[in-house]
Amino acid sequence: MEQKKQNPTAENETLIVSRRIQRVSLHLAPVPRPLHEHDTQEQLGLFPCARLAKLEVETEKLSLYMRGKYRDIQEKIYEYFHARPELQTPLEISKDDHRELCWRQMYGLIKEAGIRPLKYVVEDPGKYFAIVEAAGAVDISLGIKLGVQYSDGAIKWWIGNAAVHGKFASVFAKLMLPAHDAKGVSDMGVHAFIVPIRDLKTHQALPGIEIHDCGHKVGLNGVDNGALRFTSVRIPRDNLLNRFGDVSRDGKYTSSLPTINKRFAATLGELVGGRVALASSSTSVLKIANAIAIRYSLLRQQFGPPKQPEVSILDYQSQQHKLMPMLASTYAFHFATSYLVEIYSQMKTTHVEQLVGDVHTLSAGLKAYVTSYTAKSLSVCREACGGHGYAAVNRFGILRNDHDIFQTFEGDNTVLLQQVAADLLKQYKQKFQGGTLAVTWNYLRESMNTYLSQPNPVTARWEGTEHLRDPKFQLDAFRYRTSRLLQSAAVRLRKHSKTLGGFGAWNRCLNHLLTLAESHIESVILAKFIETVEKCPDASTRAALKLVCDLYALNQIWNDIGTYRNVDYVAPNKAKAIHKLTDYLSFQVRNIAKELVDAFDLPNHVTRAPIAMQSEAYAQYTQYVGF
Template sequence: MTGKPYRQNSIRSLPTFDSHVLETYLDDQRELKNKVYSMFRGRPDLLPETVEGLSKEEHRSLVRRQLIALLEAGFNPLDFFSHDVRKYFYLGECLALVDLSLTVKSGVQYSLWGGSVVNLGTEMHRKKYFDDIASFRLPGCFAMTELKHGSNVAALQTEAVLDLMTDEWVIHTPDDGAIKWWIGNAADDGRAASVFARLKIPDTSSTHPVPGSGHLRPQVQLIDHGVHAFIVPLRDASGSLLPGIEIKDCGYKVGLNGVDNGAVRFTHVRVPRTNLLDRFGTVDKGGCYSSPLTSQARRFAATLGELTGGRVGLCCSSVSLLKGAMTIAIRYTSHREQFGPPDSPEIAVLDYQSSQTKLIPMLASCYALHFSKNFLVKQYSEMKKTRDPHLVEEVHALSAGLKAYVTHFTANALSVCRESCGGHGYAAVNRLGMMRSDHDIFQTFEGDNTVLLQQVSALLLKQYKSQFKGAPLTSSYRFLGQLLASSLPSNPLVTYDTDIRHLRDPVFLTSALEYRTARTLFTLSLRLRKHRAKLGAFHAWNQCLNHTLNLANAYIESVVYKCFLKAVEECLDPDCRRSLKALSDLYALRCIESDMLFRNEDYIAPAKAKAMQRLMVDLCSELRGVAPALVDAFAIPDHILRAPIGLSNSTGASDVYKEYLLAAGFDVV
């Protein structure tokens, strides 16, 4: 063993800091937040204490009024989306704490409906629709998901067949499984939709006689060019459904009842040929299909690649909700007193080690995800400017992986925050239950998390394989082995090192996380190679599916830690930086300590693992004193947080219940 073992009695309190100083470091767009939240402060009718007592019709009406109020105040999401995506995502992050239904409805209107027109259409479509979409004069939908197909977009069944005689597309739902389902804005507001359907064109060069009514008639074969997007009107100006359009309300949901989800069936609906959003594939009047991309697979990938902004937005909104929940839980447990030594005052819930080890690592992850979310937004913005193909691929994988990781973590954290606030966390007025219910679907839409993580692993495997294109297959595995070896500690004694400085050394923490990614990639490659020869590609992948998900999570945690570490290094205030460093250490240690791979591979000896566990407990204790300041730095105004047990004006245990009692109807002096 090298160095001195870390002991709990060496704990030192972190220095206090001005939360406003940290806020200015965390948030360089807070001026926009202040303007948005000031608008809502002046409109208390848009901020009910809770929406859980509203009918879906009342909640939808509220969200509609919230969105219109934003537009009237000069906040135009589609302008942000088109000209400054950082502002667009930041606005969504702000709105998530007002009402997540508002964020989702806005996202449907501007990122999905508006974004599909802007990104998948041409300048003609932009000129025709942009202003009406931006002003909400043309509420719209994003009709991709079907009853039987969600994540498997390539297998969608809705058809768009070109009628050469009338120069129109005939949009049709061939069977019940192809009914568009969960379509936001469809039940009430949507007047048009981007409908994803199989583009089919008659093959006039080939006809086949088939039996008809007493005679033979020719049947034209259809050429299927794969899934494309088409603008399809749904309702007229008065709100009445157009011919061939059938829409049913999807009804009450577990959460997000302020969003009017509907199911849509098309029966031979005709739209002009020019309603094809044809940036990646177009059809002329003669039925000739052309595309700048050479294959159907490339066109499909390019189409979906333009829709990654939805995943970026979900990351931002999910992190925002996580900040809100952490603020409520940390503030409440810092003041709520429970038990204590004999003949002594009760102590705060957060002073108990069990509460600290439950909440403080989550707070560390919250900060980590804040910085990694910022990195994703920056990369996405750069991708939109440069269209660099390597950056497109990187953003696709990063947005898929972070969306899955962030939303899964937040879903679990919301439950823990609710539990940490005891019975009062269960009160609807304190919003944790509503946050949990509304956010739950984030793990499913814009790509199911399990599917998205597989995309990350697939890209990692592809990148390594591409380095050896044309070389013997064994070359790639030899390279992976070398990469793995380079991640191992250069000194075997490091495996047993329990010294404080070593355990908190960013070099050790970074190397450990990189080793896990390299090791998992290496072993997955070998397993896939082995099973593919016997089972074929599909069944080999399924045989290794859990391994695949582990690789994606390992890679994403490595990226998240590096983003966090960079943020620590760039923080100029020394006291703030010390707290951020402690949080980043705690995040990385938790990632390493919770993965059995390190112990199974003898990367970390048992004594070192125990030292890491002790260190994590001690870091939680050190951070306990600054935890309230760390959540204060999120700068969520009380009128936006709206959780009586988590408001910033509580100065002690006796005050923590004042607003709560008022909400229940008591008179409080």
């Protein structure tokens, strides 16, 4: 019997509206998880093993273990700017106003807060980098301005503070002395000089010095980048920075270093601080992006099983896949860059030649690897937050623009990775000539003797969770890949150099060499992460870090599973087990994601994104846009 179509009654319309309001209210005021969470987990398609109780993490202990002795000075910086709202950078600000504000921020930090970074550059570099990291969390321009304020990385173009505020420049130039030979002069090599560029009273450029403004930039407009040109500028003898070489009043040159090359290397060694700062600061930017994206993903609810409250978008496997390995990498980078700061500080006090070489290579590699990773991750975080991630107030655009130049200054990342590859090949050659390996490369001694043998067909099939989460398996896998890439790169370069010459062979193998450098840096990162986990004194904190470390290691192995499969290092069944375990670990890390992010110790007035507030996030956001 044919039924007539009926229009919805007023009662039905009311019911529809009521349900819609209820759905909207779930977004605005997230409800607690249902009592029967296991049932919901089944409907979401989670692993049965994922129903295990989540780890108990004490955020305070984890934060103390991560941030250590510099936590107090960072909190002092956060509190100073929180108490001075007029010094906080607004969303919309012109280039000139941003430069002036950045100057007042720096002046206030030094004069009012009493935080003087300059004295720590030599006395305690770790404290200096902690100050720069905290200042960069307030405004990345401020962090950079504090860095370029003290000389590192000054070049003719893009000199920080040159366009407006700078009064002196550190200039690298050849030191030429009179000589009693046909040449008339003697070249003592490149040295550093302090050169006044502006009159201290009038602030005008001094004679022979041209200063040009680099103009509006993609980001970091609080930093007044400029270009300098010198024409017959004369400076006093006392302006020579004479740590590595000096000239007496009668024109005699003295140095503790016997050759031009050694003096040049020592002088350049002072510049690695810029790379150390960028690796550390880039990790800080990644922490802020993680905090915003993960806090939002925990609060934002979307869909869910029938007749159940909507679930947090971080419960979706796709969102976990985007953000949880990134969170694990952030932790890995934190400990790796902390180690870099530690050995840089040792280098500054001891000037041991071998340590100088280690710091030079590791700072180049970590700066390149971390800044490239962070640049990509900022876009992933923005996308993970949907349309709200596109709002300027939620900071992803500002962070992305300000951070983008990190990939270029203090050395282009592609060039820096080539330096790492070149040093690896140098160490490889020395090993076979009977030389000793520097500290950074010690693992290659064992790996080149054992890892390059035919993979064990039994081990290649082990797929148990205990084996896959064994730090030895993880580190061996990372080092095996690096050793194999190093050996094959050496063979390929030797082969191509016969027909193409050295430059042509290097260019032919360039992509291979970049992969080699990245593989080595990943090995160092994992080694430091494992070491940090093993040293952690608190059991619950150690368990949380072990979980995060396992996710970092296995996710990296899975991302390059083709390399391991091609040489039968990992059998098909083992590859499948690694993939499955990586998904499971992502879920387990999701369970403690809030605690892991909270351990970054970034208060709301530092993250500043309304969607990342730890309470009443949507209320603040909707109020911001005018509701």
